[in-house]
Amino acid sequence: MDSSLKNKVILVIIDGLKYQTAIEQCGFLEALVESKQARRMKMIAVLPTLSAPIYETLHTGLEPLEHGITSNDNLRESKFENIFTIAKASGLVTAATAHSFFSTLYNEDPYIPIRDQEVNDPDKAIQHGRFYSENGYTAFNIALPSDHDLMNQASMLVTRYEPHYLMIHSCSCDSIGHKFGGNSLEYSKQAWQVNDQLAQHIPFWIEKGYRILITSDHGFTDSGNHGGSSEIERWTPYYDIGHPIPGIASEDVSQLSVAPSILSILGLSIPKKMNAPLIDK
Numbered sequence: 001m002d003s004s005l006k007n008k009v010i011l012v013i014i015d016g017l018k019y020q021t022a023i024e025q026c027g028f029l030e031a032l033v034e035s036k037q038a039r040r041m042k043m044i045a046v047l048p049t050l051s052a053p054i055y056e057t058l059h060t061g062l063e064p065l066e067h068g069i070t071s072n073d074n075l076r077e078s079k080f081e082n083i084f085t086i087a088k089a090s091g092l093v094t095a096a097t098a099h100s101f102f103s104t105l106y107n108e109d110p111y112i113p114i115r116d117q118e119v120n121d122p123d124k125a126i127q128h129g130r131f132y133s134e135n136g137y138t139a140f141n142i143a144l145p146s147d148h149d150l151m152n153q154a155s156m157l158v159t160r161y162e163p164h165y166l167m168i169h170s171c172s173c174d175s176i177g178h179k180f181g182g183n184s185l186e187y188s189k190q191a192w193q194v195n196d197q198l199a200q201h202i203p204f205w206i207e208k209g210y211r212i213l214i215t216s217d218h219g220f221t222d223s224g225n226h227g228g229s230s231e232i233e234r235w236t237p238y239y240d241i242g243h244p245i246p247g248i249a250s251e252d253v254s255q256l257s258v259a260p261s262i263l264s265i266l267g268l269s270i271p272k273k274m275n276a277p278l279i280d281k
C-alpha cells in the first residue's frame with residue numbers, strides 16, 4: 001500500500017474541552033477557520049457525557065445504549081466494527097497516542113502496561129500504539145503526560161510509520177476541569193496550552209498530507225463534572241482542517257457522524273450500522 005497517498009486522517013480528541021472554551025482559547029484553530037482552511041462545527045455529544053462511552057461512539061458510530069459501554073467502569077474490548085478494525089482489515093496503517101482506555105477498547109482487555117504500553121504489531125487494531133494512564137501521580141491525578149510530549153510523540157508516529165489513521169488523545173483539560181471546574185482560569189489556560197501545542201505540529205501534519213479533525217468527547221460543568229445532559233456538557237467543538245466548505249457551520253452535527261465520515265475520507269466502506277449522515281454532505 002502506498003502510504004504517500006492522500007486520504008489520511010488525524011483525529012485529535014481533547015478530553016473534556018467544551019465548545020465555548022475552544023472558541024475563546026484555541027486561537028490557532030480559529031485562525032484556520034477565519035482564513036478558510038478549516039470548518040468549525042458545534043458537535044452534540046451523545047449521552048451519557050462520559051469518556052469511555054464516547055470514545056466508543058466516536059469510533060463505532062453507535063449510541064452508548066447500543067454499543068453497551070455505558071460507564072467508565074464497564075470498559076471492555078469493543079464488540080463492533082470500528083475505524084481501527086475496518087482500516088486494519090483494509091490494509092491501512094493505524095496508530096494512536098492515547099489514554100490506556102483505548103488500548104483496552106481496541107487492542108487487548110485488560111490493559112497490562114508492560115505488554116501494552118508501547119506496541120508495534122500489524123495484527124493489532126491499533127498497530128502502532130503509545131498509551132499512558134492516570135495512575136501514579138498526585139491524589140488529584142492532574143500530572144498527566146504533557147501535551148508537549150504527546151504531540152511530539154504523535155509527530156514521531158507520523159514520521160516513522162506514516163499511518164493512514166492516527167488518533168491523538170489529550171487528557172489534560174479533563175483532569176484540570178475536574179480539579180478546578182469548567183469556568184476556572186486553570187481550565188482556560190490548559191485549553192490555551194493544548195491549542196498552542198497543536199499550533200506547533202498541525203502545519204507539519206498538513207504538509208504530510210493529512211486531513212485533521214479536532215474535537216472533544218464532552219464539555220464540562222462549572223463545578224467540575226460531566227455525564228449529564230446540559231448544553232455545557234453536550235456542546236463540543238469539531239474543527240475539520242481540509243473540509244471542502246471552510247468557515248463556521250450554521251448547523252449542529254452529531255458525534256454519531258464522526259466514524260462514518262472518517263471512513264469516507266479514508267476511502268473505506270461504511271458498515272450499515274453506522275447510519276448517521278456524513279459530515280461532508
Ligand SMILES: [Zn+2]
Nearest residue numbers: 016174178226
Ligand atoms: Zn472527566
